[in-house]
Amino acid sequence: MKRDVRWASFWYLSYSWKDAWQMIERNAVQCYNIIVYICAKGGAAVSVDQFAWRVRLARRRKAHKRRFVLAASLIVVTILAIAWYLAYYIQRPEYALARAAAAIEAHDLEGFQRRVNVAAVADAGYDDLTYVLFARDTSLGESERTASGKFYQNIKGSVAGGLVRTIENAVQNSVWAEPEGVDELKGRQLGIDYEYLMECSHLRDTELVAIGAVERDGGGAVAHITVRDGGTGLEFPMELRMEKSEMGWQIVRVANYRAYLEAVQRASGKDLTHYIEATRPIVDRYNGVFRSSQNEFRYLTETERSTYTIDHRKALIRLLQEDMIPALKKYQHELDAVEIPRGAAYLAAQRKAATEASIASYESFIEGLDSGLPEDFARAETLHKQALTYDLRVGDMIRRSAVNAETPATP
Structure with a gap:
């Protein structure tokens, strides 16, 4: 051992x-x-x-x-790579574009304002929109065209400001509410109101489909995105002009907004024309009935002292209850039976709103005849003005549909 x-x-x-x-x-x-x-x-x-x-x-x-x-070495290298990448990426326009889209999804108004110069976008968009609406309107004479150009330049600041508030409210609350401060459009000097302006802008119907590449263009950049118009289903390649400011990269205008508006017009034009022609016989037939009833209504309501005798009241109530209101209901029932193409949904909705406002106006007038209360007559007058606004809007759409069918797109 x-x-x-x-x-x-x-x-x-x-x-x-x-x-x-x-x-x-x-x-x-x-x-x-x-x-x-x-x-x-x-x-x-x-x-x-x-x-x-x-x-x-x-x-x-x-x-x-x-x-x-x-x-440990791999972790350190990874952290350094991520830090370098983020420091580099957040200074690029791609990052600003992605953050703008995320702000819309999150209803983050502050984040949206940091990535989008809303005032600049609305200002440039207003020029494109009014050009599409009026510059190529062949139904206007030269003097009318000049007057419309001056008119819309005079109210540009107010309307563009209203567009800014509307866009910001939609981002924050997901509601396209009508802002204040655009009463200049309520008078129908040139056949348009703010609601119709919003409809023609297609802001409420446009949705983001995809975000594409961003190309540098000198000191700026152009972002390529794809959007879809909800009214027609049209997908369109949109170009967003971006510039660098103190807050970083911002979207300052939609470079091809005018082309987008014209493309949507062409897409909806066939649907509008088809629906207008399909409903023309109904509209023409009832227009004669309504004119006759309205003439009788004016005859009975035109009194020297703006008061109604018992006989006048009975005649008016009978006319409204037995003729005018039933005729309006039958008219709308026949319109509802006509198939509504996708691109004509807004026109059909405006027609229905006009009919419903007219019926409500006549019903309030009947209540006023029974009660004698001024507020009933005031409510009837307010509803009547609303019905007229809807009718004028329908007329604008029909006229523009005819103009767009004849006018080529902007080259």
């Missing part, structure tokens, strides 16, 4: 642990019932099994240390 220990001790003195173990592995002979000892540091003797375990443990520690250093 002692001889074995001395032999092993000789190995320990002559070689390192690793070398000693390798020599034991190379020169080991099969021994039975013999325990081989190796002297460790400090003179203590250990068995071969303990020695092997210590070697393996040292190897594992060294491998673990290497893996730890490698993992």
